[in-house]
Amino acid sequence: MHRETEIFRALADPTRRAVFERLTRGEAAVKSLTAWFDVSQPAISQHLATLRRAGLVSERRQGRHAYYRVRPAGLKPLVNWIEHYQAFWLDRMSRLKALLKEIEE
Amino acid sequence: MHRETEIFRALADPTRRAVFERLTRGEAAVKSLTAWFDVSQPAISQHLATLRRAGLVSERRQGRHAYYRVRPAGLKPLVNWIEHYQAFWLDRMSRLKALLKEIEE
DNA sequence: ACTTCACATAAGCGCCGACTTATGGATTGA
């Protein structure tokens, strides 16, 4: 599976996205995360594993704890994907200006 | 379902993302799209319906044809979401943001 | 040593999504 797909899929789930957002507050262990969500600990662990496979978070083991944190570079493929359309938008705007009509809703 | 989730879900499927990218080339009717993908016409129609519900494409009916085109403003919620977590890409994002603002006028 | 705690994984379940074929509605052409 390609990276873009993996990232989009990882962020498509609201709970998983909320976990990611929570980690932007700072590093957190698994159990502390479960306090903020109405799902079981295994569910959180599975979400974290998915985010990790997508490259969006990283893991740090210490004793019996597993601390997760956001990996900022993980969003790069997503930004790149969007930027690809920046060229499209600029191109469209410079040549045709038909799109302007469309935006006026 | 929230807009963000709808957009992420819509873009999570590779075929559907490819359809979206194809529409970047310009407006296209449904049948012409089927020529580029190895799925049936109903599958394409379903993908387009999903993209439309997500606000990523718009539809124009003319006779028995349905022409679809990219709706650039549809990506704005996605950009906003990324921007919220991206101090890392701040320069690039500000450029994107400026572009989006420009498009909106 | 035994228990408790933190976390991951396994297994199973229900549901949704992506696809198919079949069909209907609407438009165009002969």
Place this chain on the structure above:
DNA sequence: TCAATCCATAAGTCGGCGCTTATGTGAAGT
């Protein structure tokens, strides 16, 4: 009018996802 074309929707299948409970692996506490 009749047939062909374009597209959407219906219905069904299949695989994967998100969740659960149950269990296993280590590490820490007593």
